[in-house]
Amino acid sequence: MSGRRVAVERRPPALTCCFAVPDPDPVRQAAATALRRRQLRTGLATTALVAATLAALPALTAGATGPWTWLLVSAGAHLAWIVLAVAQVRRAERLER
Numbered sequence: 001m002s003g004r005r006v007a008v009e010r011r012p013p014a015l016t017c018c019f020a021v022p023d024p025d026p027v028r029q030a031a032a033t034a035l036r037r038r039q040l041r042t043g044l045a046t047t048a049l050v051a052a053t054l055a056a057l058p059a060l061t062a063g064a065t066g067p068w069t070w071l072l073v074s075a076g077a078h079l080a081w082i083v084l085a086v087a088q089v090r091r092a093e094r095l096e097r
Contacts, residue, residue: 038095046088053080 060073 035095039092042088042091042095046084046091049084050081053077053084 057073057077060076061070064070064073
């Protein structure tokens with residue numbers, strides 16, 4: 001590789017996201033917009049449930065006295081994450097159909 005410098009005449013074209021390109025079919029575009037809104041609503045509901053679970057953990061651990069109680073609380077939290085994740089995947093797949 002040579003040590004020569006080359007002047008850049010212009011900037012490269014910007015990359016665009018696949019959502020930025022409008023679909024020529026207005027029916028498909030409306031369906032895609034509706035799907036994105038439903039997915040956003042579902043994701044926000046799952047996020048609210050996760051936040052509620054996180055907010056409830058300090059209240060559950062406040063009365064914890066023994067090591068078994070801590071184990072049950074932590075296992076319960078992991079079980080809640082698994083249940084929420086499975087429910088989110090099922091809802092997302094159902095929306096895609």
